[in-house]
Amino acid sequence: MSARHGADGTETTHRVLVLGAGYAGMSAAVQLGARVGRRRDVQVTLVNAQELFTERLRLHMTATGQEVAGLSIPELLEGTGARFVRGWVTAVDADARTVRIDDDRVLHYDTLVYGLGGVADLSAVPGAEEYAHTLNSVEDAEVLADRLARLGSGTVVIGGSGLTGVESAAEIAERYPRLNVVLLGRREPGAAMTPKAGAYLRAALDRLGVVVRSGVEVVKVLPDAVELAGGERVPADAVLWTSGTRVSPLAAAAGLTVDERGRVVTDAALRSVSHPQVYAVGDAAAIRQGYGVMHGTCQGGMPTGVHAAVSIVRALKGKQPRPFRFGYYHTPVSLGRGDAVVQFTRPDDSPRRMHLTGRVAARYKEAVSAAPWPTYGRMKKVPASGAVWPRGGRFTRNGAVR
Numbered sequence: 031m032s033a034r035h036g037a038d039g040t041e042t043t044h045r046v047l048v049l050g051a052g053y054a055g056m057s058a059a060v061q062l063g064a065r066v067g068r069r070r071d072v073q074v075t076l077v078n079a080q081e082l083f084t085e086r087l088r089l090h091m092t093a094t095g096q097e098v099a100g101l102s103i104p105e106l107l108e109g110t111g112a113r114f115v116r117g118w119v120t121a122v123d124a125d126a127r128t129v130r131i132d133d134d135r136v137l138h139y140d141t142l143v144y145g146l147g148g149v150a151d152l153s154a155v156p157g158a159e160e161y162a163h164t165l166n167s168v169e170d171a172e173v174l175a176d177r178l179a180r181l182g183s184g185t186v187v188i189g190g191s192g193l194t195g196v197e198s199a200a201e202i203a204e205r206y207p208r209l210n211v212v213l214l215g216r217r218e219p220g221a222a223m224t225p226k227a228g229a230y231l232r233a234a235l236d237r238l239g240v241v242v243r244s245g246v247e248v249v250k251v252l253p254d255a256v257e258l259a260g261g262e263r264v265p266a267d268a269v270l271w272t273s274g275t276r277v278s279p280l281a282a283a284a285g286l287t288v289d290e291r292g293r294v295v296t297d298a299a300l301r302s303v304s305h306p307q308v309y310a311v312g313d314a315a316a317i318r319q320g321y322g323v324m325h326g327t328c329q330g331g332m333p334t335g336v337h338a339a340v341s342i343v344r345a346l347k348g349k350q351p352r353p354f355r356f357g358y359y360h361t362p363v364s365l366g367r368g369d370a371v372v373q374f375t376r377p378d379d380s381p382r383r384m385h386l387t388g389r390v391a392a393r394y395k396e397a398v399s400a401a402p403w404p405t406y407g408r409m410k411k412v413p414a415s416g417a418v419w420p421r422g423g424r425f426t427r428n429g430a431v432r
């Protein structure tokens with residue numbers, strides 16, 4: 031990759047377009063802006079639906095009426111040379127190298143960074159689209175907050191016993207002790223942790239009064255209940271759906287190679303295997319490591335964004351990108367505001383013996399949730415500061431870029 035040349039041989043601008051200002055896309059845009067955004071032959075543009083950064087890690091707090099900071103994306107980009115375009119991406123044409131915004135604007139790119147994230151999958155269960163709340167966006171979380179505040183008493187059912195379901199159940203039970211909170215899921219909450227850490231998590235839910243029913247399958251969401259496989263109905267005044275993830279259909283529609291969940295399949299350097307001028311990052315990408323395909327997290331998403339940016343800068347210099355390597359190191363789970371469990375993990379995300387609980391863990395979780403924004407600020411000044419993350423050691427040592 032190098033700067034484009036016009037018909038008369040003069041150098042023209044290389045246009046890098048970053049789609050999605052989530053944890054991964056912001057990392058890419060800030061890195062690129064800080065490293066090359068002020069160059070005349072490179073233009074970096076970040077596109078996102080909202081002007082305020084969505085702190086997904088805090089959406090369960092928003093959903094329970096707690097104030098979270100309003101973090102302005104254009105303000106953060108100030109001084110980097112990267113520009114911000116607010117809008118909804120409606121189509122990507124990977125052959126023409128264009129992106130359509132709000133169906134009325136077209137942006138051209140030479141290199142694309144695709145980071146549109148993922149949301150809870152409501153399509154798998156009939157009635158979920160119509161009757162269940164989600165934490166898919168700040169707006170959705172605010173709608174749930176409004177509903178919970180007006181309920182007074184009654185039952186809130188949470189579908190999905192993964193970490194988002196657990197964090198939401200604990201938060202709702204703590205903020206609204208008069209509500210019955212029922213957590214439904216196939217697996218026991220905390221099943222991926224060590225027995226001791228998992229037991230702590232379940233005891234905390236118990237203390238908060240959350241009724242946990244694992245080993246169940248929700249087959250239908252109704253206006254006032256959820257139906258389980260076998261026909262049992264669990265009455266519900268409000269339902270929050272946290273199970274499964276779905277990504278934007280835009281990548282598949284653009285003809286990019288995607289996996290069975292619609293995520294962009296990447297090579298070792300995070301480029302689309304079908305369209306190497308497209309990098310895919312964060313939850314929207316299917317990134318294979320030595321231990322398997324990465325699952326969506328902020329801890330892994332931010333490094334993917336930084337790596338894509340560094341690779342693009344290398345390519346602009348005519349150098350080959352390096353393979354991406356990442357190993358997990360923790361699973362922090364909040365259990366209300368004063369309690370949490372932090373399970374430390376091996377690079378393949380299997381649990382180590384060590385874990386934290388209680389107030390120390392709650393402070394750790396808060397530090398993790400608060401970290402991204404100052405990290406972007408530091409990256410603006412010292413881009414290399416963003417390029418520090420656990421590479422996964424022997425778990426990810428599998429050779430060069432394919």
Ligand SMILES: Cc1cc2nc3c(=O)[nH]c(=O)nc-3n(C[C@H](O)[C@H](O)[C@H](O)COP(=O)(O)OP(=O)(O)OC[C@H]3O[C@@H](n4cnc5c(N)ncnc54)[C@H](O)[C@@H]3O)c2cc1C
Nearest residue numbers: 050052053054079086118119146147312313326327328329
């Ligand atoms: C309650 C909760 C708690 C969590 N806790 C943790 C945790 O403790 N640790 C952890 O590692 N992970 C956690 N996660 C998961 C983490 O939030 C995600 O893995 C992370 O947000 C993925 O980052 P991303 O940049 O890929 O996507 P996102 O953060 O989802 O960002 C995608 C961006 O793209 C924008 N977008 C999407 N489609 C379009 C479009 N068509 N046009 C324009 N813009 C668009 C969205 O508005 C958004 O700004 C949690 C998630 C939730 C919901």
